Amino acid sequence: MSTDPSTPRLEEVNRPESFRAELERLRAEATGTPGGDPSPAGGTTDRTGGTGLDLVVRGERILVEGAFGPWEVGVRGEQVVAIEPLGTGLAAGRVIELAADEVLVPGLVDTHVHVNEPGRTEWEGFATATRAAAAGGVTTILDMPLNSIPSTVTPEALELKRLVAGPQAHVDVGFWGGAVPGNRDQLAALHGAGAFGFKCFLLHSGVDEFPPLTPEDLEDYLREVAGFGGLMIVHAEDSRAIDLAPHCEGDRYERFLASRPRGAENLAIAVVIERARWTGARAHVLHLSSSDALPMVASAKADGVDLTVETCPHYLTLTAEDVPAGATAYKCCPPIREESNRELLWQGLLDGTIDYIASDHSPSTPEMKGVAHGDFGQAWGGVASVQVQLPVVWTEAxxxxxxxxxxxxxxxxKPAARVGLSSRKGAIGVGLDADLVVLAPDATFTVDAAALQHRHAVTPYDGRELTGVVRRTLLRGAPTGDTPHGRLLSPG
Known part of the structure; x- marks a missing residue:
């Protein structure tokens, strides 16, 4: 990622007093009285008074307990309350009959989304990001703690972000906290305030107000987090290895790839594994791109280290060999690597070494993305994909x-389970939220970046033909659309 030279320094933006006035204003708007406690967005409402069903979905191919079959799904209020064999005849005021080419699947749970609001809403915001998520069959996102100003590194910053997100959320939203030098004593309070865990970097994050931890810091912070059962999620690239790699400039992708070598990732993942082993903490490696790291991840898991790993749609579907000159929409960190590497990532998913897939949706303005100049060294690193991630992955799978x-x-x-949401999200089951997606898995379409719902029309998938069309998304039983009705989530 490139540093934004206009960004205020850490000490200027991450202290509560620096954004106190905005926090108080939003508290007042949310409650009607200055200084009051805000209510969560949305809420659970039984619209039938406890009798009957609000909605029934019927079809030959509904995904229940990991397999497609002929079912009827009954929804009351915001939850699934009945799953019966097709032909049972469940009745409700609203009925959705799946077409012959449609299936019903649960809403996706994307645990890696950079919304950037407040502070950098010109890059992306909750209204646009969550609208795009809903259009792509994603009903739950977890927002990353950096690129917003302030970073989510204090309970007050988390409260501010919740107040900003609540009125705009088209899907359910949870929040990661941040782990940065100097806030170790804030982590327990952040956890208590509703953070799902804590993100840290082992090299420069791309924005100065979210500095990295050293390996020694990471060990101390893991020990702290282990004390209350929290989860540390790590951007694992070694800073010295990056500093010593060839400098990247110009429009040739191979120069950018050389500037972020696999070795940098491998070294940092080894640090995460051993520190998690020593401290007994729960750890998660973000956006794995280096297949070289798979054997040591598998070994750590076999040893009982509480470690999970995600990869991303772009690492599974795009290859370094196919990135055009100057196509900075493809730039991300770690980078998209070679085809041979991609094949091993798929194998890692299939054998369980890699646990799940998350988008790492990280947009910026076209100017920052370098659309005009095509210089990989100057462009912001991040792939915009929250809306198209399901068909992207499904097409290749x-x-x-x-x-x-x-x-x-x-x-x-699997992502719902790791972040503590499996009692509500991630499957179609009795007692779970009625987050339902009607998908035509064999239908095709061509991506038009200008028609996507996220803020800027920049994505490496523009013009790509994909399979799998999301025809309808229901969030807790209600159709997503122009009116936001997302809820703010906390773990547990």
């Missing part, structure tokens, strides 16, 4: 003979 059931497990069930 289908080509490989991997069933849709497995894709949904990687993009909904």
């Amino acid at each position: 289908r080509r490989r003979g991997i069933p849709l059931e497995q894709v949904i497990a990687w993009m909904a069930t």
Whole structure:
């Protein structure tokens, strides 16, 4: 990522007093009285008074307990309350009959989304990001703690972000806290305030107000987090290895790839594994791109280290060999690597070494992305994909003979379980939220970046033909649309 030279320094933006006036204003707007406690967005309402069903979905292919079958799904209020064999005849005021080419799957749970609001809403904001998520069958996102100003590194900053997000959320939203030098004593309070865990970097994050931890810091912070059962999620690239790599400039992608070598990732992942082993903490490696790291991840898991790993749609579907000159929409950190590397990532998913898939949706303005100049060294690193991630992954998985059931497990069930949401999200089941997606898995479309719902029309998937069309998204039983009705989530 490139540093934004206009960004205020850490000490100027991450202290509560620096944004106190805005926090008080939003508190007042949310409650009607200055200084009051805000209510969560949305809420659970039984619209039938406890009798009957609000909605029934019927179809030959509904994903229940990991397999497609002929079912009827009954929804009361915001939850699934009945799943019966097709033909049972469940009745409700609203009925959705799946077409012959449609399936019903749970809403995706994307645990890696950079919304950037407040502070950098010109890059992306909650209204646009969550609208795009809903259009792509994503019903839950977890927002990253950096690129917003202030960073989510204090309870007050988390409260501010919740107040900003609540009125705009088209899907359910949770929040990661940040782990940066100097805020170790804030982590327990952040956890208590509703943070799902804590993100840290082991090299410059791209923005000065979110500085990295050293390996020694990481060990101390993991020990702190282990004390209350929290989860540390790590951007794992070694800073010295990056500093010593060739400098990147110009429009040749191979120069950018050389500037972010696999070795940098491998070294940092080894640091995460050993510190998690020593401290007993729960750890998660973000956006794995280096297949070289898979054997040591597998070894750590076999040893009982509480470690999970995600990868991203772009690492599974794009290859370094195919990135055009100057196509900075493809730039991300770690980088998209070679085809041979991609093949091993798929194998890592299939054998369980990699646990799940998350988008790492990280947009910026076209100017920052370098659309005009095509210089990989100057462009912001991040792929915009929250709306198209399901068809992107499904298109490639289908080509490989991997069933849709497995894709949904990687993009909904497993991430929900790791972040503590499996009692509400990630599957179609009695007692779970009625987050339902009507998908035409064999229908095709061509991506038009200008028609996507996220803020800027920049994505490496522009013009790509994909398979899998999201025809309808229901959030807790209600159709997503122009009126936001997302809820703010906390773990547990």
